[in-house]
Amino acid sequence: MVKRLVLVLGDQVSDSLSALQKADKESDVIVMGEVSDEATYVQHHPKKIAFIFAAMRKFAARLRDDGWDVRYTRLDESDNAGSIPGELLRRADETGTSEVIATQPGEWRLIQALEDMPLKLTMLPDTRFISTQAEFDSWADGRKTLRMEYFYREMRRKTGLLMDGDEPEGGQWNYDAENRKPAPDDIAFSGPMQFTPDDTVNDVLDLVEARFGNSFGTLRPFSFGTDQTQARRALTHFITYALPRFGDYQDAMLNDNRFLYHALVSPYLNVGLLDPMEVCRAAEAAYYEGHAPLNAVEGFIRQILGWREYVRGIYFREGPDYPRRNALNHQRGLPDFYWSGDTDMNCLSKAITQTAEEAYAHHIQRLMVTGNFALLAGVNPHEVHEWYLRVYIDAFEWVEAPNTVGMSQFADGGIIASKPYVSSGAYINRMSDYCKSCRYKVQDKTGEDACPFNVLYWKFLDRHADRFRDNNRMNRIYANWSRMDDDRKAAILADADAFLDKLGRERV
Structure with missing residues (x-):
């Protein structure tokens, strides 16, 4: 029997991986490697690197215990080839084979690198998703707009999740209107489950710290789960203690609570420690058992069954150039405070500091704080994309690029979002307590103490009026701008220009 190499990547630590399903335990060789190319193509958050390496080591040990021949290369081994193709070529020479089975990676960069190898490659689709790419493309073909809501409904019908026959449970597809409550005074949840590092994790932490x-x-401290058992415990913890209140406060933000009722299971989903249908079924069961209300369960399932599946479909449909799109021609460099949190804008300081310490911020902190500011300020979307890819533990390009380039920065010209997600400080004030302890005054519309989001908001709208004034979701906003007297408009634009002039030159 011909021996083949079976590639398992760091975000593919799943028994259901298509490459493993097609492999022969008696003859094939599994190849896994901690390689510098994957750890450094962007300068990833150290928690992310540690999470992936630890999960890889534990998964490799499981595969060995199950009888597989696993050739695993640690980062600090002297013969490490430094890249995935290099490791495959080294192992091919070692084993005397020229055939490789791989599951499609989640980044065009790595797909191309594998296809360029001088080995016989069989690349299989990644079947760990609920929708195939063919299903997504079939849904998308011929549509003028590709709105997630309608794809999500198709996924509900396909899976039967929260369905009552042919109709959605409760009579509505979407309960988002019930899920926008400002944060309460107290959060009755201690946060996501934390795990004490074991010997494997501690070894990885030492390595990552040194390199x-x-x-x-x-x-450090590092408290993520790194194997399937821990990931399932983290899911159960969320379902039991947080899901009932998740929907109400999923968009809220607080100075002194970084997690509110969020699950923080996306890292486990994105590397394969949790299966998306397993997660959705667990949430659905909580509803039918009377443990969690429909608005919470539907909102949670929509993030996985709807949004997660949808952005993956967009990423592969749009092609390798998608992360570099710049429909609004924004060219400003990313402000230095995105790396330090050193800004008087409290919302940004809190979100960035949290990101540095946790490798995590929830979707509204990403979209309406760090993303909103970058869009209003005209930051180059590729720099924003690379920042998000670097700093978040759950960021892999298939999921991160559409969320950043499309949803957050409108750099794809409206493929994902029907309008840019911009707001003044009023939205942040409504959904958080950030503004109460900020040096700037959210109620001030102009002047040195005015919230920068306020003046930048109108500057953005004025700068892009030709593109957006006829957008039916923005015409009321432009009508408000038109009604302002010329002196007020001039003052707003002057303050915005003054702020942008300072940005990059002095602390703001």
Whole structure:
């Protein structure tokens, strides 16, 4: 029987991986490697590197215990080839084979690198998703707009999740209107489950600390789960203690509570420690058992069944150039405070500091704080994309690029979002307590003390009026701008220009 190499990547630590399903335990050789190319193509958060390496080591040990021949290369081994193709070529020479089975990676960069190898490659689709790419493309073909809501409904019908026959449970597809409550005074949840590092994790932490100690972000304390059992415990903890209140406060933000009722299971989903249908079924069961209300369960399932599946479909449909799109021609460099949190804007300081320490911020902190500011300020979207890819533990390009380039920065010209997600300080004030302890005054519309989001908001709208004034979701906003007297408009634009002039030159 011909021996083949079976590639397992760091975000593919799943028994259901298509490459493993097609492999022969008696003859094939599994190849796994901690390689510098994957750890450094962007300067990842050290928690992210540690999470992936630890999960890889534990998964490799499981595969060995199950009888597989696993050739695993640690980062500090002297013969490490430094890249995935290099490791495959080294192992091919070692084993005398020229055939490789791989599951499609989640980044065009790595797909191309594998296809360029001088080996016989069989690349299989990644079947760990609920929708195939063919299903997504079939849904998308011929549509003028590709709105997630309608794809999500198709996924509900396909899976039967929260369905009552042919109709959605409760009579509505979407309960988002019930899920926008400002944060309460008290959060009755201690946060996501935390795990004490074991010997495997501690070894990885020491390695990452030695090799990536100068990267953005704090490595220790490290409390993420790194195997399937821990990931399932983390899911159960969320379902039991947080899901009932998740929907109400999923968009809220607080100075002194970084997690509110969020699950923080996306890292486990994105590397394969949790299966998306397993997660959705667990949430659905909580609803039918009377443990969690429909608005919470539907909102949670929509993030996985709807949004997660949808952005993956967009990423592979749009092609390798997608992360570099810049429909609004924004060219400003990313402000230095995105690396330090050193800004008087409290919302940004809190979100960035949290990101550095936790490798995590929830979707509204990403979209309406760090992303909103970058869009209003006209930051180059590729720099924003690379920042998000670097700093978050759950960031892999298939999921991160559409969320950043499309949803957050409108750099794809409206493929994902029907309008840019911009707001003044009023939205942040409504959904958080950030503004109460900020040097700037959210109620001031102009002047030195005015919230920068206020003046930048109108500056953005004025700068892009030709593109957006006829957008039916923005015409009321432009009508408000038109009704302002010329002196007020001039003052707003002057203050915005003054702020942008300072940005990059002095602390703001």
